[in-house]
Amino acid sequence: MATKPTSSSTPAKKATQTPRQAPPKTRTGVAGPNRWDYAPAPESTSIVQLRDRYDHFIGGEWVKPASKKYFTTVSPSTLKPLAEVAEGTAKDVDKAVRAARAAFENDWSKRSGAERGRFLFRIARILQERAREFAVLESMDGGKPIKESRDVDVPLAAAHFFYYAGWADKLEYAFPGQKVRPLGVAGQVIPWNFPLMMLAWKVAPALAAGNTVVLKPAETTPLTALLFCEVLEQAGLPAGVVNIVTGDGVAGAAVVSHPDVDKVAFTGSTAVGKQIARAVAGTDKKVTLELGGKAANIVFDDAPLDQAVEGIVNGIYFNQGHVCCAGSRLFVQESAYDAVIAKLKRRMETLRIGDPLDKNTDVGAINSKAQLERITALVGAGVEEGAEIWQPSCELPKKGYYFRPTVFTGVSQSHRIAQEEIFGPVLSVLTFRTPAEAIEKANNTPYGLSAGVWTEKGSRILSMVSKLKAGVVWANTFNRFDPTSPFGGFQESGYGREGGLQGLAPYLHVEKG
C-alpha cells in the first residue's frame, strides 16, 4: 500500500488522533482532581445583530410605545444589557387589537385555507434558515443552554409552523360532521421558559384556523419574538395578521381584558391563570390556559434504572427546571430506592452547569433574579421543613444567575417542596410500595399537567396511565414534545390543548354541520 502523503482522509484522521491524550484512567464521573474537564466551546454571538431599541410591531410596522417608555432586557448569564424594549400599555394593546381586527376583516378571513397555509409554510422555512440566529439569541436572552435552544426550542418552533400550515386547508377533516369558522382576534400571552417555542405553539394554530393575533412575549425574554417580526416581513405576511406588543403584566392584562379580543390563550402560572379566568367572566371570550404543574415521575423497581435516571435528570434539570411539566416529584419504589439515588447522584456529578452559550453546557442560567430568589426561598423552606438536601460539587460561574441542581430526599407530601411548583432545578424524592400508593400520592395535587412512569411491565404502564390525573403521561421517557402531540393539563393545570389536531379546536367555532 502506498505511503505517500495523500489527501485521503483516513490516515489524516488517525494522525490527528494520535497526539490526543487518552482519557484519565481514573475517570469515574465523580468530581475530583482527575475529573475529565471539557474545554470551553462557546457558540459565537456574532450571528445576532441586535438593535439598541425595539418598538412594538403593530400593523406590520414598528410603532413607538404610547408611554414613550422602554425597559432593558438583560442576559441572565452575563448580566449585560442586550437591548431596550418598548413598555406596552393598554393604549398600545388597543392599537394592536385594532390592527388585528382590521387584518381579520379585510384580509385574513377572506383568504383561502391554502393561502394561509402557504404563509405558514414560508414562516417555518425561514425559521429553519435562520435557526442558528434564533438559537443563539434565545440562549443570550433567556439563559438556556445553546444545546437545547439549537436542538429543541428552535426546531420545534419551526416544526410547529410546518405542522399547522398543512391544517389550514384541511380544517373540515379535523372535525368530521361539524362546521367550523375562525373566532376573530386571538390575544396571546406567553412565558419566558420557551419564548420562541411558545410563540409558535400560539401563533401557528391561530393563523391556520383563520384568526389574527396580538401576542405579548414575556418581560424577560422578548427578543426572539421581536426577531420573529423580521421573519414575518420576509414571509410577506399581510400587515396586522400578527402584532407583537412587549411589556410586563400590565400589557398582558390589557391583552386579556380587551373587549375586542375573541380568544385568550395564556401559558404561565396557575395564579395568573385564575386571574385571567376571573377577568373573562361574563364575556364571550374563548380561553385556553396552560398553567403550572408538579409532575410525578414514578419509578418501579423493575424499570431499566439507567434509562430511568436519564429520564429523571432530563425531567427536572432540562431547561434549569423552568418547565411547567417538569418531573419535580420523583416517586421511587422502596425496593429500588438505594440504587436509584446512587445512580442519580453519580449522574448529577457529571452535569455541566455554566455558560448557556457553551455547547457542552447541560444546565444554563436561571432566567431572572426574581426567579432565582423564588427558587432559593423554596429550597430554604425544604431544608427548614426537614428534608435532606444534596447538590453536586460543581462550580458555578461567578457572574450571572445560577443555581446548583438540587435533590431533596426524605420529603413528605406535606412539605412545600412537594406541593408548590418551584420552577427550578430542584427535585423532591418520595417513596412508595404499591402501585395504588404511587397513584394516590402522585394524584395528591391540585395540578394535573404531566406524569412519568418507568417500568418494564406493559400492563402496569397502561393501568398507571389510565389512573394518573395528567394531560400528558410519558412512559419510559420524559419531556418529549412534538407538534402532532396535544399538550395541556387537567384540573388546576389549565384547560384546552395545544398541538395536534385537538389544538385547532380552541381557535375555532365548532358546531354541528
Place this chain on the structure above:
Amino acid sequence: MATAPKKTTAARPTAKRLGVPKTYKLYIGGKFPRSESGRSYELLDAKDAFLANVSQASRKDARDAVQAARKAVSGWSKATAYNRGQVLYRIAEVLDGRRTQFIDELVAAGSTARAAEAEVDAAIATWVFHAGFADKYSQVIGSTNPVAAPYFNFSLPEPTGVVAVIAPQQAGFSLRGLAATLAPILVSGNSAVVVASELNPLSAISFAEVLATSDVPGGVVNVLTGFVDELAPGLAKHMDVNAIDLAGVEDDTLATALEVDAAENLKRVVRPRTFAARHTGDLAEITRFTELKTVWHPIGV
C-alpha cells in the same frame, strides 16, 4: 307518529277518583331524601291551582350531592364504554315506557299536549343518540399522533369528573333541557349534580325515578330542586366540583359572579348565553366535559 292529545288527557285522574299525589323529593346518592333543611316551596299550575310542594334544597344538600357524585364517579368513569352505552339506552327505554306520565306532568304544569309530546320525544331521542355515542366519541375525538421520533403516541379523552348543572329554566325545556345537558356529561363517564328548573322542577324529579330504575349507579346523577341563586354559588365555589354548566342561569350578574367563583379551582365553565346556540350532536357538548390525555412510549426492542 304523534299520539292524539285526547288519549293523553284521558289518562289524567278523573274527578271521581281521589288520586294519590306524589311527594316530590330530592335525588341524592341514589336515594330520594327530603331537604335536610325541611323546607319546601309551593308550585302552582297554569291556572294558579296547587300542584305540589317541592323540596327546597339547601346548600348542605348541595354539598351532600357533590359528595355522592364524587363517590360515584370513579366507578362510572371506569365502566366500559359499551356498558355506559347500554345504561344510557336503558334510560331511553324506561323514559319511553313512562312517556304518558311525563306528558301528563308537563301538561299539568302548563304545557300544551302537543308541546309536551314533542318535548318528551326530543328527550328520548337525545338519550338514544348518546347511548350510541358512548363507545364512539373517543374514536372521533382521540387520535394516534405521528410524532417525529421513535415513540408510540396516542391521545384519548377522559371524563372531567364531577359536573354541576344549572338546568335550563324555560318552559319547554324542563325535560328536554335536562337530557340535552345531562346526556353529554354522562356519556364520557362524568357524574353530575343538577339544579332542576326552578319553575318546572317536576319532570326532573320524575326523571330521577327513571334514572333510579335504569341501572344508573346511585350518585352518578343527583337532582336538587330549589332556588338557583341559593344553590348555584355553593356549587360554583365547591373545590371538589370540576366543571359547571350554567345553562339555566338567567341573571347575567349572577352568571358572571358564578364564573368568577368557579375560577378558584379553574372549573370548566359553560356560559349561559351560549345555551340557545347549543345542539345535541355538537361535539363540543361532549368535549367540554372531557380532558384529553396524551401518552408517549418509546418504540424499541
